[in-house]
Amino acid sequence: MSMTKSAITAVILAAGKGMRMKSRLPKGMHAIAGRPMIGHVLATVAELDAADAVLVVGPDMDIVSDYARSVTPDAAIAIQHERLGTGDAVRAAESAVREDCDVVLVIFGDTPLVQSRTLKAMAAACLGEHHVAVLGFEAADPAKYGRLVLDDKEALQAIVEFKDATPEQVAITLCNGGAMAVRRADLFRLLGKLTNKNAAEEYYLTDIVGLARAEGLSCTVITADEADVQGVNSRADLAVVEAEMQKRLRLKAMEGGATLSDPETVHFCADTQLGQDVTIGQHVVFGPDVQVADNVTIKPFCHIEGTRIEEGAQVGPYARLRPGSVIGRDAHIGNFVETKKAAIEQGAKVNHLTYIGDARVGAGSNIGAGTITCNYDGFNKYFTDIGKGAFVGSNSSLVAPVKIGDGAYIGSGSVVTKDVAGDALAVTRPQQTEKAGWAARFRAAQEARKKSGSGK
Ligand code: UD1
Ligand code: MG
Numbered sequence: 001m002s003m004t005k006s007a008i009t010a011v012i013l014a015a016g017k018g019m020r021m022k023s024r025l026p027k028g029m030h031a032i033a034g035r036p037m038i039g040h041v042l043a044t045v046a047e048l049d050a051a052d053a054v055l056v057v058g059p060d061m062d063i064v065s066d067y068a069r070s071v072t073p074d075a076a077i078a079i080q081h082e083r084l085g086t087g088d089a090v091r092a093a094e095s096a097v098r099e100d101c102d103v104v105l106v107i108f109g110d111t112p113l114v115q116s117r118t119l120k121a122m123a124a125a126c127l128g129e130h131h132v133a134v135l136g137f138e139a140a141d142p143a144k145y146g147r148l149v150l151d152d153k154e155a156l157q158a159i160v161e162f163k164d165a166t167p168e169q170v171a172i173t174l175c176n177g178g179a180m181a182v183r184r185a186d187l188f189r190l191l192g193k194l195t196n197k198n199a200a201e202e203y204y205l206t207d208i209v210g211l212a213r214a215e216g217l218s219c220t221v222i223t224a225d226e227a228d229v230q231g232v233n234s235r236a237d238l239a240v241v242e243a244e245m246q247k248r249l250r251l252k253a254m255e256g257g258a259t260l261s262d263p264e265t266v267h268f269c270a271d272t273q274l275g276q277d278v279t280i281g282q283h284v285v286f287g288p289d290v291q292v293a294d295n296v297t298i299k300p301f302c303h304i305e306g307t308r309i310e311e312g313a314q315v316g317p318y319a320r321l322r323p324g325s326v327i328g329r330d331a332h333i334g335n336f337v338e339t340k341k342a343a344i345e346q347g348a349k350v351n352h353l354t355y356i357g358d359a360r361v362g363a364g365s366n367i368g369a370g371t372i373t374c375n376y377d378g379f380n381k382y383f384t385d386i387g388k389g390a391f392v393g394s395n396s397s398l399v400a401p402v403k404i405g406d407g408a409y410i411g412s413g414s415v416v417t418k419d420v421a422g423d424a425l426a427v428t429r430p431q432q433t434e435k436a437g438w439a440a441r442f443r444a445a446q447e448a449r450k451k452s453g454s455g456k
Contacts, residue, residue: 007050007052007098007100007101007102007103008048008049008050008051008052008101008102008103008104008105008123009051009052009053009054009097009098009101009103009104009105009184010045010048010051010052010053010054010104010105010106010107010119011054011056011090011093011097011104011105011106011107012038012041012042012045012053012054012055012056012107012108012109013056013086013089013090013106013107013108013109014026014027014028014038014055014056014057014061014064014108014109014110015056015057015058015061015079015080015083015089015092016058016083016089016109016110017058017083018110018233020233020234021232021233021234021235021238022235025063026057026058026061026063026064027109027110027232028057028061028064028109028110029063029064029067030232030238032112032238032241032242032245032270033242033245033246033249033267033268033269033270034269034270034271034286034287034288035269035270035271035288036067037109037110037112037232037241038055038064038067038068038109038112039067039071039270040112040113040245040270041107041109041111041112041114042055042068042071042072042075043071043270044107044112044114044115044116044119045105045107045116045119046072047116048105048116048119048120048123051105052074052076052097052098052101053072053074053075053076054075054076054077054078054093054096054097055068055075055076055077055078055109056078056079056080056089056090056092056093057077057078057079057080058079058080058083059079059080059081065077076096077096078092078093078095078096079092080092084196084202084203085196085200085202085203085204085205086106086108086202086203086204086205086206087191087194087202087203087204087205087206087207087208088194088202088203089205090104090106090187090191090205091188091191091203094188094191097184099184101184102127102183102184103123103126103127103181103182103183103184104181104182104183104184104187105119105122105123105179105180105181106179106180106181106182106205107119107178107179108178108179108231110231110232110233111177111178111179111229111230111231111232112232112241112245113227113228113229113230113241113244113245114135114177114178114179114224114228114229115224115228118135118179118222118224118228119179119181121133121222122134122135122179122180122181122222123181125181125220125222126181126182126183129218130218130219130220131182131183131186131212131217131218131219132156132180132181132182132183132186132208132209132212132217132218132219132220133180133181133182133219133220133221133222134148134156134159134176134177134179134180134181134209134219134220134221134222135176135177135178135179135180135221135222135223135224135229136148136174136175136176136177136221136222136223136224137174137175137177137223137224137225137226137228137229138173138174138175138223138226139173139174139175139226140226142162142170142172142173142175143162144162144163145162145175145176146159146160146161146162146175146176146206147159147160147161147162147165147169147170147172147174147175147176148172148174148175148176148221149169149172150174150221155218155219155220156209156213156219156220156221157209157210157213157219158209158210158213159176159204159206159207159209159210160206161198161199161200161204161206163198163199163200164198164199174221176206177224177228177229178229178231179229180205180208182208182212186212186215186217187208190208190211190212190215191203191205191208193208193211194207194208194211195207227244230244245270246267246268249268249270249272250263250264250266250268253266253268253272253274253278253280256274256276257274257275257276257277257278258274258276258277258278258279258280259277259278259279259280260280261279261280261281261282261300262281262282262283265282265283265284266280266282266283266284266285266286267284267285267286268286269286269287269288269289269290269305271288271289271290272286272290272292273290273291273292274292275292275293275294275295275296275311276294276295277294277295278292278294278295278296278297278298279296279297279298280298281298281299281300281301281302281316281317282300282301283300283301284298284300284301284302284303284304284316285302285303285304286304286305287303287304287305287306288305288306289305289306289307289323290304290305290306290307290308290309291307291308291309292309293308293309293310293311293312293313293329294311294312295311295312296309296310296311296312296313296314296315297313297314297315298315298316299314299315299316299317299319300316300317300318301316301317301318302315302316302317302318302319302320302321303319303320303321304319304320304321305321305322305323306322306323306324306325307321307322307323307324307325307326307327307339308325308326308327309321309327310326310327310328310329310331310346311329311330312329312330313327313328313329313330313331313332313333314331314332314333315327315332315333316333316334316335317335318335318336319333319334319335319336319337319338319339320337320338320339321333321338321339322338322339322340322341322357323340323341324340324341324342325339325340325341325342325343325344326342326343326344327339327344328343328344328345328346328347328348328363329346329347330346330347331344331345331346331347331348331349331350332348332349332350332351333350333351334349334350334351334352335351335352335353336352336353336354337350337351337352337353337354337355337356338354338355338356338357339355339356339357340356340357340358341357341358341359342356342357342358342359342360342361343359343360343361344356344361345360345361345362345363345364345365345388346363346364347363347364348361348362348363348364348365348366348367349365349366349367350367350371351367351369352368352369352370353369353370354367354369354370354371354372355371355372355373356371356373356384357373357375357376357381358373358375358381358382358383358384358400359373359375359383359384359385359386359398359400360383360384360385360386361386362386362387362388362389362390362406363388363389364388364389365386365387365388365389365390365391365392366390366391366392367386367392368391368392368393368394368395368396368412369394369395370394370395370396371392371394371395371396371397371398372396372397372398373398373400374397374398374399374400375400381400382400382401382402383400383401384398384400384401384402384403384404385402385403385404386398386403386404387403387404387405387406387407387408387422388406388407389406389407390404390405390406390407390408390409390410391408391409391410392404392410393409393410393411393412393413393414394412394413395412395413396410396411396412396413396414396415396416397414397415397416398410398416399415399416399417402416402417402418402419402420403419403420404416404419404420404426405419405420405421405422405423405424406422406423407422407423408420408421408422408423408424408425408426409424409425409426410425410426410427411425411426411427411428411429412429413429414426414427414428414429415428416428
C-alpha cells in the first residue's frame with residue numbers, strides 16, 4: 001500500500017437502454033427529489049475522499065454527459081458503443097481510469113440510494129486483505145437479482161445471474177446490490193477473461209468474482225439495507241426510490257433543527273436548504289433551488305421553487321413562490337399569493353390574493369388584497385418597482401413598467417399606468433356618486449310591479 005492517500009476511481013455505469021422505463025429520456029435523467037438520478041450517484045461519489053469519477057454512457061446520451069459535466073466538471077465521460085453488458089461497460093472506462101489508482105468502485109447509475117459509507121467500507125475492504133468487495137443485501141423478494149454464492153467458509157465464491165441460476169441458487173436470498181470494488185491491478189485483467197456464454201449473451205461484470213477466485217484472489221461481501229440498493233428499472237421502482245429519498249430528506253431536515261408538523265406530507269428537493277428553527281406545516285412542496293433561513297415559518301399548502309426566504313419571514317398558507325423570488329427578513333406572504341422574480345424586501349406584507357411578478361416591493365410596504373402586477377403584454381415582461389413604505393390599496397392593477405415612489409399611496413381599485421411620485425396619492429377609479437333615497441324608491445317600484453302582476 002502506498003504511503004499517500006489511496007486513490008479511488010468510481011466508474012458509474014449508465015449506458016443501459018432502460019427499456020422498462022418506457023421513456024425517451026435516458027434513465028439516468030429521470031428525477032428523484034428534483035435531481036436527475038445520475039446526479040444523486042455523482043453526489044454520493046463526491047462524498048468519497050479523493051475519488052475520481054468516470055461516467056459510462058451510450059453513444060446517444062449527450063443529455064446525460066452534458067448534465068454530468070455541468071454538476072461535476074471533473075468527471076470523465078466514457079462511451080460504451082454497444083450495450084454488451086455490465087462487464088463490457090466497465091471495459092469502456094479503462095483508458096479513463098488512472099494507472100496509479102488503487103481501487104475501482106463500479107456503481108450502477110440506476111441505484112441512487114447507495115450510501116457513501118457503504119462505498120467507503122467496500123473500498124476499505126479492497127484496500128485491505130481482499131481483492132474484490134461486492135455490495136450484498138438480504139432480499140425480501142430476490143426476484144431477478146444476481147445471487148451471491150458463498151463457499152463453505154462463508155467467503156464469496158461467485159455471483160450467478162438469475163437467468164443462469166440453478167434451482168438451488170435461485171433459493172439464495174443474499175443478492176447482488178450492483179456495486180463492486182476491485183483493485184485496479186486486477187480489474188482489467190479479469191475483465192479480459194469474460195465471455196458472453198450465458199443466458200443473456202452479455203459480458204457480465206458479476207463473472208469476475210468467479211474468475212478472481214479461480215486465480216486464488218479473495219472476494220468478500222459488504223452488506224447494506226435492501227432500501228439502499230433499490231434499483232430503478234421501471235416507473236414503479238422510481239416511485240419507491242422517491243419515497244425512500246423523501247424519508248431521508250425529512251429526517252435530515254428535522255435533524256438540522258426544523259419542525260415538520262406532518263413530515264410525510266412535506267416534499268423536499270435534494271438541494272433544499274433549511275436554517276434552524278424553521279417550521280413547516282402540512283403539505284408543503286419544495287421545488288429545486290430553495291434556501292430558507294432561520295426562524296422562518298411556512299404554513300400549510302405552499303409550493304416553493306427557486307426562492308430564497310430570509311430570516312423570520314412567514315409564508316402561506318397556500319402561497320406559491322416561483323423562481324427568482326426573494327422573501328426578505330420578517331416579510332409576510334399570505335394566502336393565495338403568487339410571486340415570481342420578485343424581491344419582497346424586509347418587513348413588507350403581501351397577505352392576500354395577489355400576484356407579484358417581475359417586481360420589487362420595498363421594505364415595509366403593504367400590498368392590499370387582490371393587487372396584480374400586470375407584467376406581461378403578450379410579448380414582453382416589464383418591471384414594477386414599488387418603493388419603501390408604500391401602500392397599495394386592494395384590487396389595484398399595476399401596469400408595468402411602472403414605478404411607485406417611497407411612501408406613496410394607491411387608492412383601492414386603481415389601474416396604475418403611470419409612475420407615482422414618493423408620498424403622493426394616486427387614484428384612478430371614477431369618483432363615487434350618491435343618490436339619496438334611490439334604493440328605497442327602487443324597491444318600492446319593484447314591489448308595486450310584482451303586485452300588479454306585470455313583473456316577470
Ligand atoms: C445487475 C446485476 C445483478 C444485480 C443488479 C442489481 C449484472 C450482470 N447483473 O442486473 O447481479 O443484482 O444489477 O441492481 O451486472 N449498463 C451499461 N451497459 C450495459 C448494460 C448495463 O452501462 O451494456 C448499466 C445500466 O445502465 C445500469 C447498470 O449497468 O445502470 C445495470 O444494468 P441493468 O441492465 O439494470 O442490470 P440488472 O439486470 O439490473
Ligand atoms: Mg438494474
